[in-house]
Every structure is written in C-alpha cells, then in structure tokens.
Amino acid sequence: xENQYFTSDELNVKNRxxxxxxAVKVSFxxxxxxxxxxxxxxxxxxxxxxxxxxxIPLTYTLEFFQSLFQKNVIxxxxxxNGIINFQVFRNSDGVTLSKSSISxxxxxxxxxxxxxxxxxxxxxxxxxxINVNSNLLSNIRVHSPENIYGxxxxxxxxxxxxxxxxxxxxxxRTTSGNLLFLDGDVIKVPKQTEGAYISPLMENFITFLHKNxxxxxxxxxIIAFESQKxxxxxxxxxxxxxxxxxxxxxxxxxxxxxxxxxxSWKESF
Numbered sequence: 001x002e003n004q005y006f007t008s009d010e011l012n013v014k015n016r017x018x019x020x021x022x023a024v025k026v027s028f029x030x031x032x033x034x035x036x037x038x039x040x041x042x043x044x045x046x047x048x049x050x051x052x053x054x055x056i057p058l059t060y061t062l063e064f065f066q067s068l069f070q071k072n073v074i075x076x077x078x079x080x081n082g083i084i085n086f087q088v089f090r091n092s093d094g095v096t097l098s099k100s101s102i103s104x105x106x107x108x109x110x111x112x113x114x115x116x117x118x119x120x121x122x123x124x125x126x127x128x129x130i131n132v133n134s135n136l137l138s139n140i141r142v143h144s145p146e147n148i149y150g151x152x153x154x155x156x157x158x159x160x161x162x163x164x165x166x167x168x169x170x171x172x173r174t175t176s177g178n179l180l181f182l183d184g185d186v187i188k189v190p191k192q193t194e195g196a197y198i199s200p201l202m203e204n205f206i207t208f209l210h211k212n213x214x215x216x217x218x219x220x221x222i223i224a225f226e227s228q229k230x231x232x233x234x235x236x237x238x239x240x241x242x243x244x245x246x247x248x249x250x251x252x253x254x255x256x257x258x259x260x261x262x263x264s265w266k267e268s269f
Contacts, residue, residue, distance in 0.1 A: 013077030017089030027238040040200040112206025121246025122160035134195040150175040
C-alpha cells in the first residue's frame, strides 16, 4: 500500500479524537428495525460525557438520538439488526476544554440478532504484560492503549481476545467487553471497581435473570485462576455482541446453560 501524507490543512485539526483520543463511545442497539435499550444507552452516554467534562449540547436529548437513528440507520440504511457504535469527541474551539464544542461520528455493525449468541465460540488467554486501571474512567469506553496492545497480542497468538487484569492481578475485562462466569446456578461478574466496563447490554441481561430468578447474580473480585474453575463463560460486548467462550489455555467450556438463558432473554423483547 502506498503511503499517504496529510498536512494540518487537509485534516480537521480541531478534532481532539484524532489528535489526543479525547472521545467517548457508547453503543446503541437495533433489533427488528427498532431501537432497544435506548434509554439505558442514552443515559450511559450522558454519564460518560460528564465524566470526561464534555460540554453536552442542549439538543442531545433522548428524542434527538431516537430520531437520528430511526431516520439515518433504520429507514435510510435499512438496518434491521445491528449495533450502532456512537463516538462523541471534543473540538479545540473553546476558551477552555470544558467549554469546547463537541462533534459525533458513528458506524453500524450488522448482526442477525444483537441479543443472540454468535455461533462461533471464542478462544481467550490471559495477558500479564499489561493491566488496566480501576478508576472512574476505567468503566467507560475511552481511548485505551491497553485494548490496542491486547488486540494485536490476540491476533499474533491466534486468539479471539485476551483477558485483562487490574493492578491487583484480578480479572477486569477483555479488550472488547465483560466476562460472566457460570458455576451451577451462580453467575459471577467482576465488579466495576475491578476495572470492568459499564455495559447497558450486560446490565439488561443480568437484570432480566435476577428479576425472573433464573440465576444468582454475584459481583465478585475474581482471581485469574478462577476462570479455569467455571463451567461456562460468556463474553458480552456492547461493541460486538454476545459470545460464548469455548477455550482458555487448555481448559474448554460448554455453553448449553447460557444458551438457554439467552433464549429466555430474547423472548423478553
């Protein structure tokens, strides 16, 4: 591929997402040509922007996003099922950064069903060279060099994703989402204080299970070895969807129980 060179005159130098990674990302979900979980996703976006001290426009109402995606994604693009990865970034045009305007960009990943488990199970492994923090900004989807490093590591080692640990050597998340560990009727989920993502998709799933008493949901501090003791493992990624984990190192996992729970969840929409 021929190298391409750009000058500052050819790029929007006000775009701090490009220059500094000054952006947040939240996913919205389309199922059967309708937005689902739109309120949860909207409030997560507002919370993420507030954490990053962004200047939220008055026009950023729930109705604004419902109209935007209904017209531009569902009607014009004909998307029936998919994930809208919405990124909002800060411009360099204010007296202070907190008063700078913001812009947005989004793309769409089409899926057969956003709340269905992908057919292919994933192979994961732990990565120990790097870890992720467990502070206020660790729970939202902001620029993360750890994710980039982990994604490259996974590709170079024929893995689908890697499990990232926090500084205390406990499980935080993967590069793309959160892990749920099933053992009997108990589903263990890493605490957000451990570095797990806030995930409207996962929250909807575990809230459904809890309300219908289908599983005992427990937030835990989970050491790395504990993943090997689970019967089944599920990966929920707001950005990519829902996946069964089939293998971590030499240990293989089933997925029959999680598939049953997901099927019940699907029927609730």
